[in-house]
Amino acid sequence: MGIKISEGRKKEIILGFYQLSKVNGLENTSIAKIGKHLGMPPSLVMHYFPTREILISNLISYILQQMLLIYQPMLKELETQNYADPHTFVDRLFSRDWNLLLDDGVFYSCYSLIFRNKRIKDEYRVLHEKLREYLKDILDRDENLTGKDTELLSEQIFVVVEGAYYYLSMFDDPEVYEQKVTIFKNQVYDLLRKYEVQHL
Amino acid sequence: MGIKISEGRKKEIILGFYQLSKVNGLENTSIAKIGKHLGMPPSLVMHYFPTREILISNLISYILQQMLLIYQPMLKELETQNYADPHTFVDRLFSRDWNLLLDDGVFYSCYSLIFRNKRIKDEYRVLHEKLREYLKDILDRDENLTGKDTELLSEQIFVVVEGAYYYLSMFDDPEVYEQKVTIFKNQVYDLLRKYEVQHL
DNA sequence: TATAATATTGAATGGGTGTTCAATTTATGA
DNA sequence: TCATAAATTGAACACCCATTCAATATTATA
Structure with a gap:
């Protein structure tokens, strides 16, 4: 015990x-x-x-683990039904549930450490690559996207999501915030649509 | 004196x-x-x-000022010739000259302070809004884009740029880095093209 | 129950922190 | 030149820091 x-x-x-x-x-x-x-x-x-360094290193592992948790329900659905709707996934990415599981301030503080600590940088990179692979899995199951470069698409989707998080953190006014979220969400939808249309 | x-x-x-x-x-x-x-x-x-707080506050002003410097040559060109090529501007955004003027580690460390300091958050927001207005000015001068929602377009372009900076910082291998830069640059070009095409 | 391993305590260390203050040097302006 | 203001110094402050260590309490194992 x-x-x-x-x-x-x-x-x-x-x-x-x-x-x-x-x-x-x-x-x-x-x-x-x-x-x-x-x-x-x-x-x-x-x-x-x-040491304090070890403590911080463990905090970061915890934080990245928390980040993965956001995708858990979606991935469960993917496993059981062998399909998950990309649009629902994108919606979830932009939802505010996020903040309940992970504080942005702590997250970006830890992120800023990647520039002076290679191990932290690697851990962050692995996590982000994992997220992209998850999305690729979801896109691959979508029949509208069969034969498409889903790896590229998931890369392009996530760069919008991550840029949006970075930028949106600067806005407190809920109205402005929502308006901008809509813009970026549509931007991702456009990416999906672009690939889907080419399929026809 | x-x-x-x-x-x-x-x-x-x-x-x-x-x-x-x-x-x-x-x-x-x-x-x-x-x-x-x-x-x-x-x-x-x-x-x-x-106080140390005042010192940090001044460091942040310096950093955001440095960030503006990157756009200076482009804006000069805009003033003298009353036109600047959007694609050249985008290229400059993705160039590595950036790092000579501003260290990413310091930049993101300061960024992470926006979550606990309203004044810093406001300063960051104002800077980012300014950047978008600059790009909008450039887009507005382009005849291929007359009558288009250039404000929306510049918002969408910058979210890709900022997401790209965030993500690319995790990659050290120059080859992988360049490959990903190309992807995101093309993503921005696609945005420009999409708006231009609708014009015809 | 005896022994070994683990968990927990509390006190101590040296060094760094931001900040204060009075004294001194240097520059400015009349 | 003289008075005033600005720049600079160095010592001192109380406080907090990460870390160490020996002693004690608890738990696991045999």
């Missing part, structure tokens, strides 16, 4: 780290603060994560 | 801050380190920037 306690503690610490980072920022969240937040001495935190 | 010394010092400090952040990261660059780097006591740094 020792291992279970250990794993539980680790999860607890990472989650505490994440929650405090959400409020105060990654750079202002110290090991001492995490300890206080969880009611344990900082030395216990360091017992499970020997 | 007092004012000139003051302004010179301020620029010097911001630049030192930027350079150290490039190497060590924004979060690891302290006022003491900046002072040491520039051969001055930390108290002098704080004489010109009373």
Whole structure:
């Protein structure tokens, strides 16, 4: 059972780290603060994560894992029914459910670390390639797209999605936000349509 | 001349801050380190920037200003000739000259602050809106696009550009990088073409 | 129950942090 | 030249940081 306690503690610490980072920022969240937040001495935190770097590395793994969770229901549907509607998938990508699972501030703080840490960069890249493969799987099951370069299409769709997330984060006004979401969603629909039309 | 010394010092400090952040990261660059780097006591740094927050705020203004510089030659051309080729503009957006003027690591570190600081968020938004207006100006001068929704088009072009920057930062292999750049550049060209074709 | 492994504590370390302040040097303007 | 203002210095502050370590408590194993 020792291992279970250990794993539980680790999860607890990472989650505490994440929650405090959400409020105060990654750079202002110290090991001492995490300890206080969880009611344990900082030395216990360091017992499970020997250095701060390791702690951050684990936080990033957690975050990227959370990102994958957003696609989970869609992928389940894909497996059971052997089909998933690309448009529904795109809708989900643009939905705000996202924010419930993953805080943008923490996410981009961690992202900015890729420029000075190769391992983090690789982890981010692998995740993003995985996301594109998922979408490709969905597109491949769509009969309107058979024989099309779905790899290219999923690359083009995701670049719009990621650019949209980046840009939309700057807007607080819900009305403006929604208006812009619509624009980018349509942009993705246009991409899908373009490929579908060529099929006829 | 007092004012000139003051302004010179301020620029010097911001630049030192930027350079150290490039190497060590924004979060690891302290006022003491900046002072040491520039051969001055930390108290002098704080004489010109009373708090660290103000210092960061000024660094961000500098960074966004640098970002505008990339567009300067293009905008000059627009003024003198009253025309600029949209495709050339897009090429410039995807060129690597960018990195000489602005480090991506520092840029995204600062970007991640928008989620906890409204003023920074507003400054980023204004900058991005400005960029889109510049592109709109260029598109408006193109006769192939007269009467078209150039505001929408520039919005759609930039979302691809920004998504591309975000995604491409994860790739070190120059070959893969170039291959992906080509994809996204073509994606933008397709957008332009789509609008141009509708015109005929 | 005895032993070994794991979990947890609390105190201590040295070093870095942003910031303050009074004193001093240098430049400016009358 | 003299007074005033600006620039610069260096020491000091309390605080927070990641990390270490030895001691203790709990749990697992035999």
